[in-house]
Amino acid sequence: DVKVTQSSRYLVKRTGEKVFLECVQDMDHENMFWYRQDPGLGLRLIYFSYDVKMKEKGDIPEGYSVSREKKERFSLILESASTNQTSMYLCASSPGGKYEAFFGQGTRLTVV
């Protein structure tokens, strides 16, 4: 019963490459989020979107951008990948901040 799907489970990219992480949800949620998960640091918000073409920066937006052209799809873009962006990336969607968030399975990105 998968509701939030991320395009890749594992990804290896070279330094300087432009990287696209895709996320699709089928629950018609208004809000979508991209988090970065590192050991001991919990879930850190990169960007979120509360409507099509709308976006807001989270806690760690530097080096990232996002795109939301359709309600069900939210893309995270690493403009020029660097080794310090090696991490687990989690996408989530929810009807609002005070309601359950549904997460994707995560993308383990390694930048070499």
Next chain:
Amino acid sequence: GENVEQHPSTLSVQEGDSAVIKCTYSDSASNYFPWYKQELGKRPQLIIDIRSNVGEKKDQRIAVTLNKTAKHFSLHITETQPEDSAVYFCAADLMDSNYQLIWGAGTKLIIKP
């Protein structure tokens, strides 16, 4: 900025014993406090949440308590089982945002057989 502190970072308990994880939040206007469980290699999933109009909520072996005066809330797991082994995250909503949650750093719960 607002934050949520979560303790301990690692908790090891004997199977059958109880486990307690505590979180303290800074935004006094927060009124939604969820707990998520992330098993190894899997996605985080909501296990229980509480809103500020109640002080305690139970669901079988898990319970959450909220003390708004002290700005802390706790997750209680009784009669722990091997399948309770996971990382648990607490979170609190931001009053001035309809969208954002502030997350704790996570607690790795280990159930010893």
